[in-house]
Amino acid sequence: MSLGSVPLKYKISIDRDQCMKCMRCVDNCSYGVYRIEDDKILIDSRRCTACHRCISMCPRDAISLKEKPVDYRSHPLWTAQAREDIINQARTGKIILAGMGNAMDYPIIFDRLVLDACQVTNPSIDPLREPMELRTYLGKKPAKLEFTKSDKGDIELKTELSPNLKLDTPLMIGHMSYGAISLNAQLSLAKAVAKTGTFMGTGEGGMHESLYPYQSNMIVQVASGRFGVDINYLERGAAIEIKIGQGAKPGIGGHLPGEKVCSDVSCTRMIPLGSDAISPAPHHDIYSIEDLAQLVRSLKEATEWKKPIFVKIAAVHNVAAIAAGIARSSADAVVIDGFRGGTGAAPKVFRDNVGIPIEAAIAAVDKKLNDQGIRNEVSVIASGGIRNSADLAKSIALGADAVYIGTASLIALGCRVCGNCYRGLCPWGIATQQPDLVNRIDTDVGSQHVANLIHAWTLELSELMGAAGINSIESLRGNRERLRGYMLDEGMLKVLNVDPVGA
Amino acid sequence: MCGIIGVIDRTKARMDGSSIKKALSLMKERGSGEGAGYVAYGIYPDYPDCYAIHVFFDNLVEPKSKVDEVLQKWGRIVHQEEIPTYEQPCLKREHIPWRYFYRPYTEFIVGSNNPAEDIIKHLVMTVNSTIQGALIFSSGINLGVFKAAGWPEEVADFYRIEDYKGYIWLAHNRYPTNTPGWWGGAHPFNLLDWAVVHNGEITSYGTNRSYVESNGYKCTMSTDTEVVAYLFDLLGRRHGLPSEMIVEALAPQFWDEIDLLPEKEQKLKRTLRLTYGPALMNGPFAIVVATSKGIVGFTDRIKLRPLVVGENGSRLYISSEEAAIRVMDPEVKSIYMPRAGEPVVGRVVQ
Numbered sequence: 001m002s003l004g005s006v007p008l009k010y011k012i013s014i015d016r017d018q019c020m021k022c023m024r025c026v027d028n029c030s031y032g033v034y035r036i037e038d039d040k041i042l043i044d045s046r047r048c049t050a051c052h053r054c055i056s057m058c059p060r061d062a063i064s065l066k067e068k069p070v071d072y073r074s075h076p077l078w079t080a081q082a083r084e085d086i087i088n089q090a091r092t093g094k095i096i097l098a099g100m101g102n103a104m105d106y107p108i109i110f111d112r113l114v115l116d117a118c119q120v121t122n123p124s125i126d127p128l129r130e131p132m133e134l135r136t137y138l139g140k141k142p143a144k145l146e147f148t149k150s151d152k153g154d155i156e157l158k159t160e161l162s163p164n165l166k167l168d169t170p171l172m173i174g175h176m177s178y179g180a181i182s183l184n185a186q187l188s189l190a191k192a193v194a195k196t197g198t199f200m201g202t203g204e205g206g207m208h209e210s211l212y213p214y215q216s217n218m219i220v221q222v223a224s225g226r227f228g229v230d231i232n233y234l235e236r237g238a239a240i241e242i243k244i245g246q247g248a249k250p251g252i253g254g255h256l257p258g259e260k261v262c263s264d265v266s267c268t269r270m271i272p273l274g275s276d277a278i279s280p281a282p283h284h285d286i287y288s289i290e291d292l293a294q295l296v297r298s299l300k301e302a303t304e305w306k307k308p309i310f311v312k313i314a315a316v317h318n319v320a321a322i323a324a325g326i327a328r329s330s331a332d333a334v335v336i337d338g339f340r341g342g343t344g345a346a347p348k349v350f351r352d353n354v355g356i357p358i359e360a361a362i363a364a365v366d367k368k369l370n371d372q373g374i375r376n377e378v379s380v381i382a383s384g385g386i387r388n389s390a391d392l393a394k395s396i397a398l399g400a401d402a403v404y405i406g407t408a409s410l411i412a413l414g415c416r417v418c419g420n421c422y423r424g425l426c427p428w429g430i431a432t433q434q435p436d437l438v439n440r441i442d443t444d445v446g447s448q449h450v451a452n453l454i455h456a457w458t459l460e461l462s463e464l465m466g467a468a469g470i471n472s473i474e475s476l477r478g479n480r481e482r483l484r485g486y487m488l489d490e491g492m493l494k495v496l497n498v499d500p501v502g503a
Numbered sequence: 504m505c506g507i508i509g510v511i512d513r514t515k516a517r518m519d520g521s522s523i524k525k526a527l528s529l530m531k532e533r534g535s536g537e538g539a540g541y542v543a544y545g546i547y548p549d550y551p552d553c554y555a556i557h558v559f560f561d562n563l564v565e566p567k568s569k570v571d572e573v574l575q576k577w578g579r580i581v582h583q584e585e586i587p588t589y590e591q592p593c594l595k596r597e598h599i600p601w602r603y604f605y606r607p608y609t610e611f612i613v614g615s616n617n618p619a620e621d622i623i624k625h626l627v628m629t630v631n632s633t634i635q636g637a638l639i640f641s642s643g644i645n646l647g648v649f650k651a652a653g654w655p656e657e658v659a660d661f662y663r664i665e666d667y668k669g670y671i672w673l674a675h676n677r678y679p680t681n682t683p684g685w686w687g688g689a690h691p692f693n694l695l696d697w698a699v700v701h702n703g704e705i706t707s708y709g710t711n712r713s714y715v716e717s718n719g720y721k722c723t724m725s726t727d728t729e730v731v732a733y734l735f736d737l738l739g740r741r742h743g744l745p746s747e748m749i750v751e752a753l754a755p756q757f758w759d760e761i762d763l764l765p766e767k768e769q770k771l772k773r774t775l776r777l778t779y780g781p782a783l784m785n786g787p788f789a790i791v792v793a794t795s796k797g798i799v800g801f802t803d804r805i806k807l808r809p810l811v812v813g814e815n816g817s818r819l820y821i822s823s824e825e826a827a828i829r830v831m832d833p834e835v836k837s838i839y840m841p842r843a844g845e846p847v848v849g850r851v852v853q
Contacts, residue, residue, distance in 0.1 A: 121680045122704040122787050123807055130805055131757045142778045144742040157771045370717040376781050468706060474780035475707030
């Protein structure tokens with residue numbers, strides 16, 4: 001018995017009066033929606049992913065796209081998605097794969113938090129006229145300063161700082177590996193962070209030679225597959241991040257399909273050409289917190305204690321206690337990745353159902369570290385679904401030192417969040433290794449767009465801070481007085497440690 | 504907007520409270536008649552080694568018996584009495600000001616470098632956060648805070664502060680916005696040897712509060728100034744930083760300026776900022792802090808509140824207004840305005 005086909009996701013149509021048959025749509029669509037027969041452009045809408053490549057390249061605005069052109073009988077429980085997933089699994093018997101971040105309709109806490117501004121009793125500060133300090137140092141900080149008195153009676157500083165990363169803005173680009181994304185995408189991001197005085201992550205994919213010029217702005221990652229890790233790699237990074245988990249798929253490993261492992265990827269990852277790169281769920285040398293502390297120390301030893309070590313975990317229910325455990329190791333920063341974090345590929349059931357939102361995770365970690373009196377000694381980096389400068393400001397006010405963005409930086413490179421990253425056919429040249437597609441990214445132009453984005457958010461953050469009467473980022477950090485919750489329930493307000501609006 | 508003034512006689516010559524009352528009253532425009540206060544150091548020479556604990560009681564029944572009980576558990580009450588007050592026509596008596604002269608039993612706790620002070624701090628936090636109807640608003644040795652909700656001269660007359668003689672005086676005239684004009688909310692704020700008067704609003708309060716609370720302090724007076732006293736106590740008493748260094752931590756130089764300093768100084772300031780980032784105070788403020796060893800005045804990093812300094816021989820004055828200094832000491836020799844964030848320090852000469 002055949003299950004037949006499910007309705008189209010998207011319906012593409014061409015306004016034939018407008019179309020001048022320039023064929024840009026045919027050339028640009030890597031999914032094969034368009035083909036030419038008898039001088040006519042034919043459309044196979046079933047292949048469409050709504051990546052918008054054709055639409056953005058059409059010089060006459062002749063293409064239109066309609067989502068869900070065929071209705072199911074509406075039902076509040078048995079949504080189209082629920083039905084289609086079942087049909088899909090009935091056919092294949094497999095785990096459903098998905099790309100990008102959590103696609104469920106959970107409430108967005110960021111949108112229920114509002115920021116503060118000065119009126120009368122304190123003057124707002126104009127960042128165009130007064131200094132505004134966004135400089136952020138990530139790394140271990142001393143609990144207190146110690147001094148000695150020299151023979152001459154001068155006070156001498158005894159405390160030595162551990163190495164910290166210096167960021168010109170509390171905004172970094174998260175770990176997206178070469179393999180998951182293309183080299184041109186990575187290069188664009190790398191040039192952008194170098195230009196804007198911040199950092200990006202290499203992901204678990206090693207560091208390609210062409211990124212060496214930007215290595216002082218790159219954080220190298222050691223994940224459970226240990227792909228691309230050798231001493232050369234560790235020493236090139238400005239910092240090292242141990243990846244325990246990822247917000248899009250907490251508790252499971254990663255899988256880069258062999259088709260994406262081209263010769264360059266295989267060299268950089270140090271794995272055979274065309275082989276699947278499978279990162280196991282746990283690190284097989286970390287079965288407990290003390291094992292993690294050992295790995296942190298080993299990496300520190302290997303790099304002569306010159307580099308900050310970050311530990312990235314997915315935001316899960318017990319995130320605060322785990323973060324406190326990490327803070328007690330020699331780790332310099334805890335990275336928390338919320339359940340909206342993006343991914344190249346994750347089982348849909350994980351992406352949509354496992355983990356907690358980053359807003360609650362930041363507040364819980366901040367509280368736990370404060371309760372234990374060690375908040376300032378370790379940095380907290382938040383990621384997973386940060387969309388704009390307001391999310392950035394709110395993350396910091398909830399207690400983060402800095403944030404990682406991922407999806408937002410890809411959107412600046414053209415990504416339209418179609419969510420088909422795992423198929424390796426990204427028409428924007430981002431999540432693909434096909435040379436013709438990769439070449440669609442001009443890294444100079446791409447990096448300028450990403451740098452513009454970072455710059456724009458930085459400007460907006462400065463304005464938000466100035467309006468709140470704050471001229472230094474450390475005074476926004478964890479400052480719940482500058483936040484209020486709007487239509488959040490009492491339990492959530494308590495977790496966030498935020499008063500409701502009007503209070 | 505509030506008015507502040509402080510004076511120190513570096514030779515420890517004691518001044519009575521009449522001139523600071525005049526100075527503070529002159530800055531009437533800076534207040535709203537809802538809070539004024541004074542603190543003086545060296546006023547209790549008869550009890551030179553006792554903690555002078557000033558308490559506002561709502562009544563002398565339940566709250567007082569509870570405070571007596573907790574004090575007696577932790578130490579010996581050497582003497583206690585109601586603080587003498589004199590009815591003023593427009594000042595409504597909200598509390599009964601009381602004082603204890605107290606010696607804690609230092610052998611009761613371990614693991615402390617300064618058990619006496621840690622016990623007093625613990626008592627202040629406990630009483631203020633758990634005993635309804637009692638508020639300890641002054642807890643240092645040989646010093647005392649006198650404050651109430653009223654105009655400067657009324658409050659001064661209520662306590663007859665001209666009857667007290669101290670070598671350091673701080674005074675504050677309040678225009679409350681954030682918190683209602685209740686007696687506990689008036690300045691100065693005091694903890695142990697630290698007293699603070701503050702004009703302004705601390706926009707970093709949330710951050711500063713988490714930081715002091717994570718270090719064992721409890722903010723109970725619902726006003727941002729309290730946190731300044733705790734920051735000074737934490738950095739000064741517990742971490743042992745000299746006052747210039749505390750000011751540098753609370754109102755540090757901008758990174759652009761730090762970057763231009765010679766390497767050694769740069770390193771010191773960078774380390775200081777990184778270590779004490781959560782102690783950095785933002786927002787408009789002018790603050791004068793006192794201990795028995797001296798006073799320090801400073802403003803926020805872009806000087807959004809006024810601060811003027813005057814000197815005359817052994818006396819150093821720090822005030823919101825030059826006129827207030829001049830009315831206190833018509834002979835004042837030099838008057839200048841410190842730069843934003845620059846600490847003005849007056850130390851007792853031993």
